[in-house]
Amino acid sequence: PEKTAKRRAKHLNVHQAGKSDCGVKSNIKSIPGVMTIRGCAYAGSKGVVWGPIKDMVHISHGPVGCGQYSWGSRRNYYVGTTGIDSFVTLQFTSDFQEKDIVFGGDKKLVKVIDEIQELFPLNNGITIKSECPIGLIGDDIEAVSRAKSKEYDGKTIVPVRCEGFRGVSQSLGHHIANDAVRDWIFDKLEPEGNSKFEPTPYDVAIIGDYNIGGDAWSSRILLEEMGLRVIAQWSGDGSLAELEATPKAKLNILHCYRSMNYISRHMEEKFGIP
Numbered sequence: 001p002e003k004t005a006k007r008r009a010k011h012l013n014v015h016q017a018g019k020s021d022c023g024v025k026s027n028i029k030s031i032p033g034v035m036t037i038r039g040c041a042y043a044g045s046k047g048v049v050w051g052p053i054k055d056m057v058h059i060s061h062g063p064v065g066c067g068q069y070s071w072g073s074r075r076n077y078y079v080g081t082t083g084i085d086s087f088v089t090l091q092f093t094s095d096f097q098e099k100d101i102v103f104g105g106d107k108k109l110v111k112v113i114d115e116i117q118e119l120f121p122l123n124n125g126i127t128i129k130s131e132c133p134i135g136l137i138g139d140d141i142e143a144v145s146r147a148k149s150k151e152y153d154g155k156t157i158v159p160v161r162c163e164g165f166r167g168v169s170q171s172l173g174h175h176i177a178n179d180a181v182r183d184w185i186f187d188k189l190e191p192e193g194n195s196k197f198e199p200t201p202y203d204v205a206i207i208g209d210y211n212i213g214g215d216a217w218s219s220r221i222l223l224e225e226m227g228l229r230v231i232a233q234w235s236g237d238g239s240l241a242e243l244e245a246t247p248k249a250k251l252n253i254l255h256c257y258r259s260m261n262y263i264s265r266h267m268e269e270k271f272g273i274p
Contacts, residue, residue: 048173049177049259055124056127058087061129067131076210077217127159128144161180174259185240202229202250204249206230208256247267247271
């Protein structure tokens with residue numbers, strides 16, 4: 001089509017000798033609601049930060065497309081039994097329909113959480129990732145999270161306001177997900193932290209490695225051979241217990257700066273972890 005051809009004409013150009021730039025227009029923002037090779041705030045939150053945490057169930061709250069698109073596209077390797085203590089390769093979605101847009105999806109979200117508890121009772125927590133329509137219609141995922149957490153004896157249920165339109169690159173989604181860890185995991189720990197955890201002087205955390213193809217395992221082996229103890233991986237092959245233990249680390253080793261510098265800075269300021 002003429003409109004598309006005009007836009008794509010900027011994607012290809014001839015380099016001329018002596019010129020540093022051939023004028024190719026490639027680094028442009030994606031359009032919310034259109035599937036592109038670039039991610040959005042939802043993709044950064046679900047696909048990168050929260051999705052690889054293996055013992056929590058991650059709900060894509062909204063129409064099925066975003067959950068389907070983000071499902072199975074990343075190889076976040078993990079050790080565990082799928083459906084028992086690991087849920088990375090399963091897709092959970094509230095599957096919004098037109099009537100949910102009109103009447104709201106809170107009741108549907110409550111039903112999804114109840115079904116998850118019935119089908120997968122060994123999950124250690126639940127996250128709710130909001131897609132674009134959730135922010136547009138104003139569903140109160142925070143209220144649902146608090147109510148269901150109370151109903152299930154203080155279960156960790158984390159609402160993540162990562163609607164795609166908030167940012168048309170993944171980076172803002174990383175930031176939002178980091179803030180959700182701060183507000184819904186760290187801020188709810190007891191003052192002494194995880195009381196079951198016994199610290200040592202050699203405790204470190206690998207931050208910002210998603211074990212895509214098993215690379216976090218390689219880093220962990222090298223660090224442990226040096227005599228350090230890796231107490232947490234964020235978030236490839238990671239768990240809720242590891243997130244909760246991280247404030248006891250003596251050092252955070254940051255791999256992917258762009259996705260996890262926010263929470264690392266917070267831990268440095270609040271817990272004194274360099």
